[in-house]
Amino acid sequence: MKIGAIALNTFKEAIRDRILYLLFFFAAVCIIFSRILALLTVGDRVKIIKDVGLASLSLFGALMAILMGVGLVFKEIDKRTIHTLLVKPIHRYQFLLGKYFGLVLTLLVMLLGMSIIFLAVIFAHTFKLEWQLLVAILFIFFELCLVTSVALLFSCFSTPILSSLFSLSFYLIGHFSWGLETLIKKVKPGLGKTLAQLLYHFVPDLENFNFKMEVVQKLPIPPKIFLFSTLYGIFYTVFVLTLALLVFRKRDFI
Amino acid sequence: MAAVLKVEDLHKSFKLGFIPKIKKILKGISFSVEEGEIYGYLGPNGAGKTTTIKCILGLVHPERGKIEVFGLHHLSLQAKEKIGYLPENPYFYDYLTASEFLNFCGQLFLMEKKKKEERVKELLQLVGLENASDLQLRKFSRGMLQRVGLAQALLSSPSLVILDEPLGGLDPLGRKELRDIILRLKKEGRTVFLSSHILQDIEMVCDRVAILVNGEVISQGALHQLVSEKIHFTEVILSGIDTEELKGLAESSSAKGERTLLKILSEENLEKILELVHSKKGKIHSLVPRTETLEDIFVEIVKQR
Numbered sequence: 158m159k160i161g162a163i164a165l166n167t168f169k170e171a172i173r174d175r176i177l178y179l180l181f182f183f184a185a186v187c188i189i190f191s192r193i194l195a196l197l198t199v200g201d202r203v204k205i206i207k208d209v210g211l212a213s214l215s216l217f218g219a220l221m222a223i224l225m226g227v228g229l230v231f232k233e234i235d236k237r238t239i240h241t242l243l244v245k246p247i248h249r250y251q252f253l254l255g256k257y258f259g260l261v262l263t264l265l266v267m268l269l270g271m272s273i274i275f276l277a278v279i280f281a282h283t284f285k286l287e288w289q290l291l292v293a294i295l296f297i298f299f300e301l302c303l304v305t306s307v308a309l310l311f312s313c314f315s316t317p318i319l320s321s322l323f324s325l326s327f328y329l330i331g332h333f334s335w336g337l338e339t340l341i342k343k344v345k346p347g348l349g350k351t352l353a354q355l356l357y358h359f360v361p362d363l364e365n366f367n368f369k370m371e372v373v374q375k376l377p378i379p380p381k382i383f384l385f386s387t388l389y390g391i392f393y394t395v396f397v398l399t400l401a402l403l404v405f406r407k408r409d410f411i
Numbered sequence: 412m413a414a415v416l417k418v419e420d421l422h423k424s425f426k427l428g429f430i431p432k433i434k435k436i437l438k439g440i441s442f443s444v445e446e447g448e449i450y451g452y453l454g455p456n457g458a459g460k461t462t463t464i465k466c467i468l469g470l471v472h473p474e475r476g477k478i479e480v481f482g483l484h485h486l487s488l489q490a491k492e493k494i495g496y497l498p499e500n501p502y503f504y505d506y507l508t509a510s511e512f513l514n515f516c517g518q519l520f521l522m523e524k525k526k527k528e529e530r531v532k533e534l535l536q537l538v539g540l541e542n543a544s545d546l547q548l549r550k551f552s553r554g555m556l557q558r559v560g561l562a563q564a565l566l567s568s569p570s571l572v573i574l575d576e577p578l579g580g581l582d583p584l585g586r587k588e589l590r591d592i593i594l595r596l597k598k599e600g601r602t603v604f605l606s607s608h609i610l611q612d613i614e615m616v617c618d619r620v621a622i623l624v625n626g627e628v629i630s631q632g633a634l635h636q637l638v639s640e641k642i643h644f645t646e647v648i649l650s651g652i653d654t655e656e657l658k659g660l661a662e663s664s665s666a667k668g669e670r671t672l673l674k675i676l677s678e679e680n681l682e683k684i685l686e687l688v689h690s691k692k693g694k695i696h697s698l699v700p701r702t703e704t705l706e707d708i709f710v711e712i713v714k715q716r
Contacts, residue, residue: 162518166504173506237502241563244468245519246491410470411425411462 159247160255167229167259176224177267184217184271192278203283204373207290210275211369215297218268219328222301225263226308227320229256230405239410250402257309257398264301268294293372299390300366304328306394310401313408331363365389414479415571415602416444416467421476423462436462437473438626444571444604444619449597451613451634452606453705454623455713460606461499463623464575468496480571492520495569499576499606501560505549509540509559512548513566520567534562539588553580561592572596573604578612590616614705622712629712637708642700645681647673651693660684670696 171177191209195202230253233239243252272294279287307327311320337357344350365386371378421440424433436459444450454460465471467478469486480490503512510531517527535541538558543551548559557580564572574593578586593616596603607613613620614634621631630637644662650669657664660680661673675681688695 158521159519162515166507166515170504170506237498237500238504240465240470240498241496241501241503241516241560242519243470244491244494244496245516246488247519248488407472409425409472410465 159251160258163242163247163252163255164257164259164262167256168262171225171260171263172266174225177221177263180217180221180224181267181270184213185274187213187217188271188275188278192282195282203279206279206282207287207373208369210278211290211293211297211373214268214271214275214294215300215367215369217271218264218297218301219304221267222260222264222304223308223321223324223328225260226305227312227317227324229260229309230312231315231317231320234410243410249406253309253313253402253405254398257306260305260309261302264305265298268298268301289372289375292378293368296366296368296386296390299387300363303361303363303366303390303394303397306397306401310397310404313401313404327361328363331361332367334360334362335364361393362389413446413482414443415446415481416450416604417477417479418442418463418467419477421463421466421478422474423459423466423471424474436626437466437476440476440623440626440628442621442628442631444602446602447597447600448618449593449603449605449616451617451620452604452623453608453610453613453620453709454606455608458623459626460623461575464496464573464604464606467573468494492567493570495564495567495572497557497560497564497572497574497577499579500553501556503548503556503559503563506547508545508547509535509551509562510544512559513562516563516566522567530566530568531562534565537565537592538562554582554585557581558585561589565596569601571602571604573606575606576608577605578607578609586612610704610706610709620705622709624713630708634705637705642678642702644701645675646697646699646701647675647681647684648696648698649673649684649688649693650696652688652691656687656691657684660687 188210191206191213194209195205198205230239233242233256239252243249272291276286276290279285279290304324304327308320308324311323315323334357337353337360341350341353341357344353368378368386370376419441421437422435423437424435426432427434440459440463442450452460452463462471466473466476467480467485469491478485481493483490504515507515513531513534514527517531522530531544532541535544538561540555540558540562543555548556551559557577561574561577564574577589577593581589590612593603593605597616605613605617617634619631619633620637622629647661648670650671652671654664654666654671657671657673660675660683662676663674665672673684675684685695687693
């Protein structure tokens with residue numbers, strides 16, 4: 158109930174942010190532009206629309222999560238609104254989770270908005286509603302939940318600019334961590350290989366949430382992989398949120 | 412009477428600067444606030460008043476010391492439910508209206524919808540904002556924000572109200588209204604912890620005070636014990652008497668037009684002057700005995716330190 162009240166208030170605050178609408182606008186432009194791009198392509202035109210559209214949802218969604226997430230707690234501390242809130246009968250974890258779920262709700266609404274535009278553009282091209290695309294979108298949402306928790310963690314102890322850089326690095330590393338796998342295969346056994354293996358297990362693998370190719374190519378996805386990706390998302394998000402709670406619990410609000 | 416708020420040996424220091432340097436803010440503060448009283452917490456800027464309050468409210472973690480609110484640990488939800496807090500220079504979500512903000516605060520106290528709406532209406536009336544309830548807080552002046560702050564502090568009908576510099580930003584009428592509200596809270600049986608450096612206001616409403624200097628409580632006790640009622644001198648403004656005749660009776664005198672201002676130290680001289688005015692058919696415009704004020708004590712203590 159208390160978490161819900163804070164989440165709803167965070168949602169009300171977030172939907173007033175101009176950055177959100179700017180990113181939404183660019184995402185919509187990219188999705189619509191994919192149709193023009195498709196006209197210039199030889200081959201499967203729908204594939205281009207789907208590829209560009211899903212990539213836009215993922216990229217602009219992540220930018221929304223990062224740019225909004227890094228200010229979640231920092232703004233409250235900076236504007237001192239946190240002083241009025243934390244003295245009410247709430248635990249610090251309730252405040253933090255309220256902020257988190259408020260932004261997740263905002264991202265869900267934005268993702269739904271972008272998805273409607275995306276599906277409409279495809280419908281205009283194929284006159285078919287391709288519901289299987291929702292699977293890829295669902296996992297984009299899981300990824301955004303994780304990225305939001307990372308932005309929230311940095312927001313608890315760092316400035317928005319640094320937090321943005323850290324969170325963006327997390328996002329990029331998460332999508333290119335498969336490079337480490339190739340490195341491990343090519344490096345000879347020894348300290349280098351052990352370090353690379355250690356790093357590989359530590360860095361996030363956001364490609365676990367990437368079902369774009371499978372969905373676009375209409376390839377079968379084993380349910381085991383769905384389950385693994387879902388559990389991976391849940392556990393990683395809970396882990397990062399726990400870290401954020403530990404940092405936030407110790408903070409003094411001067 | 413039971414202690415509503417008990418603070419024992421509170422220590423807090425902060426690391427300041429690029430190369431962190433430890434600065435001790437609170438150096439073993441102890442005091443206790445009794446039920447139903449208005450307790451004044453005085454100190455110059457930087458003495459540690461706000462830090463003490465933030466420790467009590469859990470915004471800052473003390474390094475050492477014990478804080479109890481109604482016998483409960485100060486961070487427990489049961490303790491927090493009994494506290495209402497008005498911060499110094501309050502900042503709120505400026506995109507909300509006054510009534511939306513108060514309703515949001517009510518949700519954090521898990522108040523029933525109907526009860527909450529009634530209470531919000533009642534409080535907006537109490538702080539004189541009933542006509543501004545649907546206005547976004549960003550359009551509010553500092554004084555109006557202070558009033559909203561007071562309303563949110565009183566929302567849950569708290570037994571202990573903590574006010575940090577509540578009179579700053581208010582116009583003279585607002586200050587009087589706030590003093591009346593504080594006295595009303597006392598009448599209702601609530602305890603008020605008031606931090607301020609506007610001494611006249613503290614003197615008007617507080618039962619007991621603590622004076623804080625450089626992170627230490629230097630003096631505390633009932634106001635009438637701290638401030639002696641002994642008359643230091645008497646200020647008299649009179650007219651119709653030749654100033655030559657007053658020589659030797661007053662410590663200093665100054666004349667403006669027909670009126671003369673005298674500072675009289677002894678009671679004997681005061682009687683002589685009154686007799687003189689009576690016999691010469693002069694006129695006394697004012698006669699003010701000056702006792703020691705809280706300000707005198709405060710200035711003396713701060714200077715000594």
